[in-house]
Amino acid sequence: MTPLVPHHRSTPPHLRFLTGYPAHLLGQVQQLIDQHKLADVLRQRYPDRHDVRTDKALYDFVMDYKQRCLRSSEPLSKIAFDSKIQVIAHALGTHTMVSRVQGGKLKAKREIRVASLFKDTPPEFLRMIVVHELAHLKEREHNKAFYSLCTHMEPHYHQYEFDLRLYLVAQELKLWADPTSAGAE
Numbered sequence: 351m352t353p354l355v356p357h358h359r360s361t362p363p364h365l366r367f368l369t370g371y372p373a374h375l376l377g378q379v380q381q382l383i384d385q386h387k388l389a390d391v392l393r394q395r396y397p398d399r400h401d402v403r404t405d406k407a408l409y410d411f412v413m414d415y416k417q418r419c420l421r422s423s424e425p426l427s428k429i430a431f432d433s434k435i436q437v438i439a440h441a442l443g444t445h446t447m448v449s450r451v452q453g454g455k456l457k458a459k460r461e462i463r464v465a466s467l468f469k470d471t472p473p474e475f476l477r478m479i480v481v482h483e484l485a486h487l488k489e490r491e492h493n494k495a496f497y498s499l500c501t502h503m504e505p506h507y508h509q510y511e512f513d514l515r516l517y518l519v520a521q522e523l524k525l526w527a528d529p530t531s532a533g534a535e
Contacts (some may be wrong), residue, residue, distance in 0.1 A: 367515040379516065392517055396472035403469050405430040412462060412480050416487075419503040425489040427459035435465040453530040460487065475517065478510035505519055 361369045363421035364383075365376055382388040402411050409429040416423065462483045468476050481504040500507040520526040 354405060359414075363520060367518045369383075371512075374430075379519065381520075383523065386525070387391070388516065388523075389520045391512065392520060394528070395513065396474060396517075398472055399470060400473035400476050401474075402476060406466060411476070412484070415503065416484055417482055419481075420484055420487060423484075424460055426462060426487075428461040428463075429464045430461075430463055431469060432463035433466040435463060471517070474506070474510045475514045477504055478514055481507060482511075 361376065362380075363517060365379065368379060379388070382391060402408050407433055412426070412429045416426070462480075464476075464479055464483070468479055481500050484503065485496050485499045486497055497507070504510065517526065
């Protein structure tokens with residue numbers, strides 16, 4: 351068992367996805383881990399899996415959100431799952447602007463890439479990352495306006511983000527497995 355320390359000091363390695371959260375919250379998470387209940391709590395909260403498995407389905411999913419929430423934002427040229435995005439780098443998705451010279455003009459194209467781990471998560475987690483990346487179309491920095499836009503598009507954004515971080519902790523500790531597979535808890 352790893353002892354917890356206040357958030358102003360170093361966070362235990364297995365709770366690295368929760369860096370910056372208050373010590374009392376980390377204590378609650380550690381208690382769930384110690385009681386072998388973290389995965390069960392998450393499964394109860396998020397029992398479903400989405401069916402967005404292909405780049406085409408992801409494109410349609412993102413464009414539906416964009417049409418409903420950010421109609422006047424710049425167009426997207428590419429939307430795809432990306433197996434190269436690693437959680438280790440603390441990125442779960444990317445929003446990039448690629449500039450190319452076409453004729454005598456500089457053309458900018460925007461792309462959204464979502465980590466492949468989102469192919470098999472609860473729909474709320476996919477919505478959270480899509481909303482996050484779409485918000486970058488309007489706000490580049492993670493500031494108050496950015497998070498305000500996120501909660502405008504998804505009112506439960508902050509809860510989903512926190513629970514996604516819990517899900518990542520559960521995966522890292524190998525607590526999360528398909529309950530229908532052999533050897534799962």
